Amino acid sequence: MIPQMAAYMSWLRNNGYGSFHDYQQLHRWSVEHLEDFWTSIWEWSGVIAHAPFTKVLGKRTMPGVAWFPGAKLNFAENLLRHAFQGNPQKVALTAISESRPRLQLTYSELKEQVAAFAAFLRSQGVTKGDRVAAITAHTPEPIIAMLAATSIGAIWSSCSPDFGAEGILDRFGQIEPKVLVTVNGYRYNGKDFSLLDRITEVQSHIPSLQAVVIIPHLPNTPSGIKKNGYAWNDIMAKYHNSTLTFESLPFDHPVVILYSSGTTGVPKCIVHGAGGTLLQHSKELMLHTDVNERDTFFYFTTCGWMMWNW
DSSP states (O other), X not given: OOOHHHHHHHHHHHTTSOOOSSHXXXXXXXXXXXXXXXXXXXXXXXXXXXXXXXXXXXXXXXXXXXXXXXXXXXXXHHHTGGGXXXXXXXXXXXXXXXXXXXXXXXXXXXXXXXXXXXXXXXXXXXXXXXXXXXXXXXXXXXXXXXXXXXXXXXXXEEEOTTSOHHHHHHXXXXXXXXXXXXXXXXXXXXXXXXXXXXXXXXXXXXXXXXXXXEEOOSTTSOOOOSSSEEEHHHHHHHTTTOOOOOOOEETTOEEEEEEOOOTTSSOOEEEEEHHHHHHXXXXXXXXXXXXXXXXXXXXXXXXXXXXXXX
């Protein structure tokens, strides 16, 4: 099979962007002709857009550069494209855990669960620009919740369940989330760690929280909290017939909030826009790592590291 980088170079030649004899020549062109290069990435990756861009670069100043002004799209819709195009029964996620059985979800099943959680978020008054935060293990649920949040235009942020309460509050205390998604605990090296006391402490210090959704990650561990608690499985059952819709949003609409390491003070919020994140990830995954739709991609990470978002 032809590597994606070679296929991309052939596509560039066939679509009038130019002929490139080697990677060095292609790289030089990408740096010297920014508008042409990023337009090619948009077209090559097949971005689903609700409105076209009027130009590639508006303002060229840093800071303040404006990419693809006029474009309207939705981050989640682009990630879920296989649920609407091609084969919806293709496996989207395979999850393997120390504490739960192996699980697979097709794109069709993933779309249904995203629709259910998006309906729950809307029932809580979540709208575009609101924040949805998560303290969770790397399981299907945070992927579902992230897609649901970004389908609405809410902004997603996550951290790992092994963070202490202070570390969580240093991050989420700045962004005032409306909904928190969390596991009831996690298992590491055969030992179980409950999170309920930590969740209650975090909840008491973030007055913006209207709902806390508990994922039963540890099957034999309590999953209830006293204030504004919702069980993940109850939400999936109540909203399982919901229709998934996607908000049409500007190219630079915020999609995720990540954080600096916190080694020189309180972690600093780093906001990423939907369109830029989508194009950069498409470029890196399709061209640099040569991932295609027939591949299975595995990355061992936590939800507290930026590689989870990648």
